[in-house]
Amino acid sequence: MHNDGKVVPINRAQATPSPLARLPVVLLQVRDKAAQQLQQGLQELFDNADDTLFEMAEKARSTVDHHIFFEAMRDLRLKRKNFERVFMEQLFVAFANLGQARCSGAHLVPLVSYEAAPGTSADDVEKAVALEAMLGRVRHRDGLALGQLDARLSELLGRRLEDPENPLGPARLCEFFLQAGRSLGVEIRVKLVMLKLFEKYVLSDADLLYGEANQLLIATGVLPQLKTVPSRRAGGREAREHQHYTSQAMVAPPLDKSGQQAFSALQKLLVAVRGSVAPTLEASAEPQPIATRDLLRLLSHLQQYVPEPGGEDDFDLRNQLEQLLTRGSVKSGKSRVLEEADEDVTNLVAMLFEFMFDDSGVPDAFKALIARLQIPLLKVAVLDKSLFSCAEHPARRLLNDIASAVIGWSPPYDHPRDNLYLCIEQLVQRVLNEFVEDPAIFSQLLTTFSAFIAQERKRSERLERHTRDAEQERLQVEVARQRVAHVLNRRLVGKTLPPSVLQFVQQAWSQVLLVAVLKHGEQSLQWQAALRTVDELIWSVGLREDTEAGRRLLEQLPGLLKALRDGLAGAAFDPFSTREFFLRLQAMHVQPLDDEVLVEVREPFILGAGPPGADEPLPHDDPDLLKAKQLRAGTWVALQQNEAGTLRCKLTAIMPPADTYVFVSRAGLKVLEKSAGQLALAFKQGVLHALDDGPLFERALAAVVDNLRQLNRGK
Known part of the structure; x- marks a missing residue:
């Protein structure tokens, strides 16, 4: 503070x-x-x-x-x-x-500057x-x-x-x-x-x-x-009580309405890359800038020839513009170049998309689709510089929403032509077909896409909740199984028992104990009674007739048998399946046992899948272990698998008591379960990395500004 x-x-x-x-x-x-x-x-x-x-x-x-x-x-x-x-x-x-x-203590509110001192954050700029x-x-x-x-x-x-x-x-x-x-x-x-x-x-x-x-x-x-x-108005604050105010209106202020102030600050940094878009002509040719209106016409022409996704040739925006400028220069006999501001916009948009193409958060299948939006976004930026300063600009939001929606898309788990891919493909095609100079198309498409994503998210969140609940229940059952196996092994290992009794305790009575601990807990009377019953059973089959306890057994036997039957009934056991055991038990209690029919219990038994294998121990301050433990619910990760490609999944929960990390697909279904140690090992091997799910445009802009600052410092 x-x-x-x-x-x-x-x-x-x-x-x-x-x-x-x-x-x-x-x-x-x-x-x-x-x-x-x-x-x-x-x-x-x-x-x-x-x-x-x-x-x-x-x-x-x-x-x-x-x-x-x-x-x-x-x-x-x-x-x-x-x-x-x-x-x-x-x-x-x-x-x-x-x-x-004179008031000397006034601290003026800072002006926006993308050319802030090193260390100034994008947050400060936005504020x-x-x-x-x-x-x-x-x-x-x-x-x-x-x-x-x-x-x-x-x-x-x-x-x-x-x-x-x-x-x-x-x-x-x-x-x-x-x-x-x-x-x-x-x-x-x-x-x-x-x-x-x-x-x-x-x-x-x-x-x-x-x-x-x-x-x-x-x-x-x-x-x-x-x-x-x-x-300005009567009623002042009271009149405001009747106005509807939503969070959307609140987070979408008209920041720097024209965007010119923010862009002017950016232009100081873009000086370092000027000259990147120029015709390839003799140096003696006289430069003649083309008007912004002519540039928009050139871009609209290029927009009609944007290659389909999966084409052999990459679409290089600046290279394509250079070719057009060269053609125009040859025809006119003059070196046709872009206006300074238009070249700055072109370079900035090209650099933003270069970051996006390298960004690991966007699956490769969608990078080709996003690449097709280069020219439309450049046209938007030429027309409206607030694209760079307003986080709520419709074109900027549309790009961010696309990137956010696809972060969890990972083939072959997602079909290459599934609904999400088809929706984005159609959206991009509409931009290419319909956008000339009216940016209203982006608001319309943003509304349509937001509705589509809302429906997808609603379904996935419902499945994700079900997955979490099911995993929580499964892990509780597994913990309970381990507890039951533990208390029974303490009673069985080292004992010599009839095989039928050992089988009954491990296969039947273990289920009675499991039901008791799951329904009532270890402090319950039901759990304690079930333990006493198994203790009495083990005690009863080890007695000899010639002992005082053996002679009293016949008096206690009816109560023991009733407790066993009641316990089995409470666990929904079919009485016919245990009838043979009770007949054998009664025979054991009325006549001496032959040592040859007894077995010594030497190995502990495992109930269910058993405890997970122990991780390779790592120091508590191991950087990869710390990285694993810093993962939080909602984090997206990418795991490189051998033949299955890359699995993208989201951490939905860290389940006690063993802190099991449960991951789900974008559909909300469980696809991965790891311990912290296993995740640390995957980080060490370089097959696992966390994905940045922050807004793509903002991350790209921050990276480009940082690169430009470094270029300017190097000059």
Whole structure:
């Protein structure tokens, strides 16, 4: 948890004499009124965060995501009061600092930059993009009221107040929110959710915040001549209660609507690969860029000749474009080249697809299908740069959803022409046939594909639950069998018994004990009674008539026989199948046994399949063993099998008591069962590796940006 030691508590902020002494009373009234409204907004935010995260957990595509959102709900509940306290403390400190000559402590919300220092994560970039978009929307919507508030505060303080210094400005409010949220141990998706909720429940009421503040200042004669800005809506927060708000709307903000800001940052990195797409002509030819509209026409032409999956020749996007440019250059007598921005887009899309072709998460059978989307995605990127900055862009989501759906596809377990393959093949063909320049086709196909996947996932989740339940029951039975075999072997090994009695105990009475332990447990009266009965049986056949115990046996025999019959009946044994045993038992009890008919029990018997073979012992800190133990339910893995190819499967559960790792296919059926030691050995041999099921486009973009940074540093 981050230390809040640098945050000044409210009581300290209020008690600091020098800054507050210089603040006019009306400014303290503005502060208190704003604090009341902001506190109300934060409370509403947290009241709705629980429902929002719960809905997202219910719609999660994986067990891992489901767990992430539920853990976030728990974290928010625990840290809510501290979050609100830190936010309000910073608000009071910011007002206190207005009494000083210049507010030097303002930390501006960072701008998005793909050219961040080494170590800056893609999460930080995405958060920065979201913040910039939020600030832009507030300034566009409420800029006039905010400008009037800045002017009135400047008049009141006797100096020019810059917008970032205004404690009620959107940048400062976002800064307070981010600082308060530093203690939350949540991942980037949850942080973006919280930012969107902050925008909805706090920043969306900025007009009311600025309106109240302006009215208080006007009432005391501060620049009353400025025309009052009317509120954007009547009812304010109350009107919002009637609006339907879903998690989909929440996680799909129009980040950097044009996408130009993010793309401009990327262009600084793409300088390193410029010149990759150029005609092969004499250097003396005069370069002449082709217009973007002409490039789109060229791409639409190429789109009609994208090869079918399984073709002999690979489709190299940049090479194909070079050939077209060369042809055009020969005809015109000039070196026809791409505009700088268009070449950057082309290089970026080509590099993204190169990553996808090498990505182990996508089965080879589907890489050929995804490859056919290169030109349509390039056309989308040329038309709409927000493809690179908005995670909810329909074309980007469609690609991600395809990759997510196929991660568990592994022939020969999946037929090469099954429903999933056919669905994606038809979807890709529709893009190639129908997409010219209207990107609406991607939204339509995304809706269709999402519905198809939802149905598939519903069936597989139902089978997966059944698989888990069946495996849990099977393992419980196996553990119970081992326990029964153990207690009987303790009683049998080393004893000399009649063969019929030994057979009865191992084959029949073991089942009575098994039923007792499964239905009632080892602490039950039924289990204890069954053990006493077998002890009495073994004792009874070892007695001699000439002993005192032997002479009393006839008195105890009826009770023993009844206990044996009752036990067998409780285990649903057919009485006719044990009739011969009881006849022999009675004969044993009424006449001496001949030593020749007895057998000595030397070896323990095994009930059922028996315990699994012991793994080769590995040190507890063995890296591959640690890797195996770090696997969590929902993780997809690929196991290279000899003649059967590669098996892709998902860890559905780690079953006690032996921590058995149970894996299922994408259909939800069990395909693999391993111990941690066996998984560690597979990791060592290089035949097993975990698959990254994160969004494909995001992983590709992060890898490409990293590669570009390295290229630029190497120059």
